[in-house]
Amino acid sequence: MRLPVAVKVGAFALVVMGTYTYYANSIPQIQSKPPAELSLEGGNVTPAQLVKAGEEIFHTKGTCEICHRIGQKGTRAPDLAGIGARAGKTKPGMSAKQYIIESLLQPGAYLVEGYPNIMPQVDKPPIALNRSEVWALTAFLESQGGNVDVTLDDIPKTAGATAGGAPAEIKIPGDPKAGEVVFSTKGACIACHKAGKIGASPVGPDLSQIAKIQTPDYIMKKILDPAGSGTVAGFPKGVMPPMFGQTLTAKEYVDLVAFLLTLK
Ligand code: HEC
Ligand code: HEC
Structure with a gap:
């Protein structure tokens, strides 16, 4: 029988994820468009x-x-x-x-x-x-x-409708500095991952730009249930430890996620 992952932080993580989803859905679409935004609608373009x-x-x-x-x-x-x-x-x-x-x-x-x-x-x-x-x-x-x-x-009219210009900045209620410490000490992530200025191990993917390409939701789930999110191509299956949900405290987990979200 497989034990439920994340027995310790599970409920708390769900609250955090729920809060994230709530904020994501409640961000008003009022940001001004950054200059890099391309709009071709209505224009002639070859x-x-x-x-x-x-x-x-x-x-x-x-x-x-x-x-x-x-x-x-x-x-x-x-x-x-x-x-x-x-x-x-x-x-x-x-x-x-x-x-x-x-x-x-x-x-x-x-x-x-x-x-x-x-x-x-x-x-x-x-x-x-x-x-x-x-x-x-x-x-x-x-x-x-x-x-x-x-x-x-x-292109469906709904495409990009929720983007509203710049990607919404989501604040995870964690401390990125404390999360960096978890990354290099108790979490031992550094044994397998590079993350910006710290780490060099090639065992797992380089996480230096992870927040640029992945949603907070994916990052949070990956830590609690690495296999459940699929195995990143080119890397071995079952190497990322599955027990972080039990070994990290809720605070360590949230701090760690906050740190990972600074990697872009
Ligand atoms: C023993 C080595 C090892 C440790 C320790 C480890 N990981 Fe991993 N990790 C991997 C490997 C290998 C992969 C790629 C294979 C996979 O997807 O399971 C991976 C994938 C990931 C991914 C997905 C990357 C992507 O490009 O999609 C994230 C995020 C991640 N790890 C975060 C962490 C964090 C945070 C920690 C510390 C709590 C950690 N890992 C600890 C080996 C490890
Ligand atoms: C986090 C990594 C990641 C990012 C970022 C990403 N992709 Fe992908 N993409 C994948 C993976 C993994 C697959 C294969 C699995 C699948 O089919 O979804 C894929 C599949 C595709 C496919 C189908 C390829 C085929 O051979 O049928 C296309 C097209 C594609 N991506 C285009 C893009 C474009 C364009 C961007 C940038 C806007 C992008 N992707 C960003 C990971 C990524």
Whole structure:
């Protein structure tokens, strides 16, 4: 029989996660748009301009390259070389653009074989692309071996609707400085992970930019139940210890999460 994970911090963690969800849902959409925000709605744009804009997003705001490479295996995700060609053949009855759009907005709907369900929805924080940006990115991915035929109408009107410009800054009620200490001492995370200026171990993934590419929800669950979140590609299964829910106190856990959320 499998013991429930996180017996000790479980209930508390749920409250914290609940609070997070509450705040995330209650952030008013009033932030002013940062200048980097791309809006193409209503404008005339050629496919070439669209592809170029998408390429820029791929390399910068999209943070795609922390997980994916083009023409080279990334650590966490599939090589996207030729995606425009293979996208139309991946799911029967789905065109290339439909498959690519689904991959971006509902990454869990179809999983590339051998990879876990860890890609975040790109129109939600922390990546938080708007509808125009999803459009441009789709055009760029189609251009990798396929035809660029995506129009703004192909992108659901709801895409990016909750992003509201800059990703909402979520405050976890923990102390990042104390969390850094947990990371290097009691948690022993440092034995396997690099995290910004501290650590160097290659046993687990480099966490230096984890808050840029992952939701607080994923990070919190991963600590309590590493196997339940899938195994990051390129790393061994079952190596990350599953007992942090029992060994860390609630305060240590929340401080640790607060520290991890500073890594971006
Ligand atoms: C945290 C890591 C991560 C980030 C960040 C990420 N992805 Fe992914 N992506 C994955 C993983 C893992 C898969 C394979 C599992 C799946 O199908 O969801 C994947 C799958 C895909 C696929 C389907 C690939 C195929 O061969 O069918 C596309 C397209 C894609 N990602 C595009 C992007 C783009 C564009 C970005 C940036 C906006 C991005 N991803 C950001 C991890 C990530
Ligand atoms: C004995 C080695 C080991 C220790 C100790 C360890 N981890 Fe891990 N961790 C791994 C490995 C290996 C992976 C990748 C495989 C997987 O997903 O399970 C991983 C994955 C992760 C991920 C997901 C990274 C990503 O790119 O999606 C996070 C977050 C993480 N660990 C946080 C922690 C924290 C926080 C601690 C300390 C409380 C910790 N780990 C302790 C080995 C370890």
